[in-house]
Amino acid sequence: VRRITVPQIAARKGGTPIVSLTSYHAHTAAIVDEHADFILVGDSLGMVMHGMETTVGVPIELMIMHGRAVVRGTKRALIVVDMPFGSYEESPNVAFRNAATIMKETQCGAVKLEGGARMAETIRFLTERGIPVMAHIGLTPQSSHVMGGFKTQGRDEDSWPAHIADARAVAEAGAFALVVEGVVEPLARQITEAVPIPTIGIGASADCDGQILVLEDMLGLGSRPPKFVRVYGDLGAQIEASVRRYAEDVRERSFPGPDETYR
Ligand code: KIV
Ligand code: NA
Numbered sequence: 001v002r003r004i005t006v007p008q009i010a011a012r013k014g015g016t017p018i019v020s021l022t023s024y025h026a027h028t029a030a031i032v033d034e035h036a037d038f039i040l041v042g043d044s045l046g047m048v049m050h051g052m053e054t055t056v057g058v059p060i061e062l063m064i065m066h067g068r069a070v071v072r073g074t075k076r077a078l079i080v081v082d083m084p085f086g087s088y089e090e091s092p093n094v095a096f097r098n099a100a101t102i103m104k105e106t107q108c109g110a111v112k113l114e115g116g117a118r119m120a121e122t123i124r125f126l127t128e129r130g131i132p133v134m135a136h137i138g139l140t141p142q143s144s145h146v147m148g149g150f151k152t153q154g155r156d157e158d159s160w161p162a163h164i165a166d167a168r169a170v171a172e173a174g175a176f177a178l179v180v181e182g183v184v185e186p187l188a189r190q191i192t193e194a195v196p197i198p199t200i201g202i203g204a205s206a207d208c209d210g211q212i213l214v215l216e217d218m219l220g221l222g223s224r225p226p227k228f229v230r231v232y233g234d235l236g237a238q239i240e241a242s243v244r245r246y247a248e249d250v251r252e253r254s255f256p257g258p259d260e261t262y263r
Contacts (some may be wrong), residue, residue: 018210026073067106091127114167139182203228
């Protein structure tokens, strides 16, 4: 089976909404693969899988390890891997070196990086050299130390032109799609109307050309998610109940039983 391609995603502008979720490991990726158009190996894995406070501490090696697992576990969806903080901001050359390493080591189909107009030169440098780039604007978690936290963007209308300029800049530079995170609805709509590439919203209203959520957030696994997450599952409670029963069974020697024992 051939995977969904970058041009196929790019062609979905204004069409049936693009479906995406994050995944960091082979088994969940295999499930998501049956339903999503692309899967993001997000640097949110630093927080979700490794208990970090922010995504700033995520090393490129970790993105490669999880990226490989997700590529191995899937066959249909386009796999996009996040470039972690510090691996691309310095210069287009550094970004190319690290993006090429991520693509070679994981066999993913594209990379994602955060930033608007300031990253346009780098996005052009990568796309002209064979690396498809998904951009990410609005609330950009790698800049949370500058922004003073994970803050919804665009509450002040005066900030809208800069966000729209960011969207235009990354599209003109060759990004094939654009994650728009944590922005008020009218700004999400204006960004989506301003660019010829699909916008993928997360906390950015139903007006975007697609949606993405962090898988663990929508499964109800882990800490209380942000307002924009719809919680479809209760995995945290299911795991807790299973572990509790296992512990009880071990303590009362009812596990393992005859069926779980080699005679
Ligand atoms: O790291 C991540 O999971 C992301 C998405 C939520 C867009 O960047
Ligand atoms: Na990310």
